[in-house]
Amino acid sequence: MRFAVLYPLIAAFLIVRLILPAFHGKKARAILIASIIPGALFPAVARFIGGSMVAPDLPQAVMVVGGVLQNYTFCLFALVVIREAASIPARILGLPLAALGRLRILSLSIIAVAVFSALYGAWLAAGSLVVREVTIDVKGLDPRLEGTRIVQLSDLHISSAFRGERLARTVNESNALKPDLIAITGDFVDGTVKERRDDLAALKNLKAPYGVWGCEGNHEHYVDYEGWREELPKLGVKMLYNAHETIEVNGAPVVIAGVLDPMGALRFDREKPDAAKALAGAPEAAFRLMLAHQPKLAPRIAERVDLILSGHTHGGQIFLLNPIVSKLNDGFVSGLYVLKDGVKLYVSPGTNVWNGFLLRLGTADEITLITLKAAQKETEEAAGAEADAKSNAKIKAKAGGA
Numbered sequence: 001m002r003f004a005v006l007y008p009l010i011a012a013f014l015i016v017r018l019i020l021p022a023f024h025g026k027k028a029r030a031i032l033i034a035s036i037i038p039g040a041l042f043p044a045v046a047r048f049i050g051g052s053m054v055a056p057d058l059p060q061a062v063m064v065v066g067g068v069l070q071n072y073t074f075c076l077f078a079l080v081v082i083r084e085a086a087s088i089p090a091r092i093l094g095l096p097l098a099a100l101g102r103l104r105i106l107s108l109s110i111i112a113v114a115v116f117s118a119l120y121g122a123w124l125a126a127g128s129l130v131v132r133e134v135t136i137d138v139k140g141l142d143p144r145l146e147g148t149r150i151v152q153l154s155d156l157h158i159s160s161a162f163r164g165e166r167l168a169r170t171v172n173e174s175n176a177l178k179p180d181l182i183a184i185t186g187d188f189v190d191g192t193v194k195e196r197r198d199d200l201a202a203l204k205n206l207k208a209p210y211g212v213w214g215c216e217g218n219h220e221h222y223v224d225y226e227g228w229r230e231e232l233p234k235l236g237v238k239m240l241y242n243a244h245e246t247i248e249v250n251g252a253p254v255v256i257a258g259v260l261d262p263m264g265a266l267r268f269d270r271e272k273p274d275a276a277k278a279l280a281g282a283p284e285a286a287f288r289l290m291l292a293h294q295p296k297l298a299p300r301i302a303e304r305v306d307l308i309l310s311g312h313t314h315g316g317q318i319f320l321l322n323p324i325v326s327k328l329n330d331g332f333v334s335g336l337y338v339l340k341d342g343v344k345l346y347v348s349p350g351t352n353v354w355n356g357f358l359l360r361l362g363t364a365d366e367i368t369l370i371t372l373k374a375a376q377k378e379t380e381e382a383a384g385a386e387a388d389a390k391s392n393a394k395i396k397a398k399a400g401g402a
Helices: 002-022 026-048 060-093 096-102 104-127 164-176 201-205 225-235 262-268 275-279 295-304 319-328 376-401
Strands: 130-138 149-153 181-185 212-215 243-249 252-258 287-291 307-310 335-338 344-347 366-374
Touching (some): 002 026, 026 060, 164 366, 181 307, 212 252, 243 275, 275 295, 287 295
Parallel strands (some): 181 212, 252 287, 287 307
Antiparallel strands (some): 243 252
């Protein structure tokens, strides 16, 4: 609902600060105003015709075209705000730069950049899918887990904009990496089970010898929560709701845990995330992997686990938004972070984007391939101990010979 109100206000701002000052012909003004109105109204169309702003049930073509038009309106707004901010010193000093808003050539340049950004950003959101390989040093890692491969997927956001074909591609590329296990860190879907069941069917094809594991995200709470709690396990995903399971990987014990998303308690009077409950009874000596959709939970979990995988932030989606996203997520945006006592947190920028904001600039949809490795210092110490043992053995052998 907020977008449905916000975007018309953005359109009004653009008319007053971009179009009217720089273009005086009625025809030019009419064309430019007409170009921003569809994007400004699309969130309202999604809300009132599609039935939901979070998960509108509209034809895919409508979602894509509407998303591009919405991108154009947003990009225009961002560029005009930058221009306004840049002109403040000039206004203070009384320099000619203060008249930037009346310069047609600058306004046309802003429009051209906005058109390019809207189209390219939509292509990145819908078409880019990169594999990022990350090696994570783990303190005290059991030698039998050295080289274990984990594929992380996050924020799949399967919806009326991103259908089953998109997920099938993600599944195929994930399987090609031959992971030992797969972790999906929330926000699987936007829509009801009835609407999106067929689009999520490809999840059944994910293959990993030690299983496909998942935790919920905030978007699971918005639409058909109970339905998806029942449906996701049928698709081969072992969901962890403030719970854990202990498995053996190459003979070494591994605890895989997951916590609930705080949105459930915040807006829907559901259970809170509880790491203590999730790990109750888990063996202390095992390697502990925690799935937590929102990375801001990580500092409270770190003392209990070895590695935390999160998503939620979408890597900011647009590089200009990174400071805001960082502020909203306690300093986390994307990539690898080192927490208390050397515990590692990896924040995925997302394997997809939400259908309400089909835009990426400076980021890409990501499949993350994580390889576990013993911490370097420990590896060196182990090598040193082995060398000392061999040296001592040689000394004893010589002494015995004497």
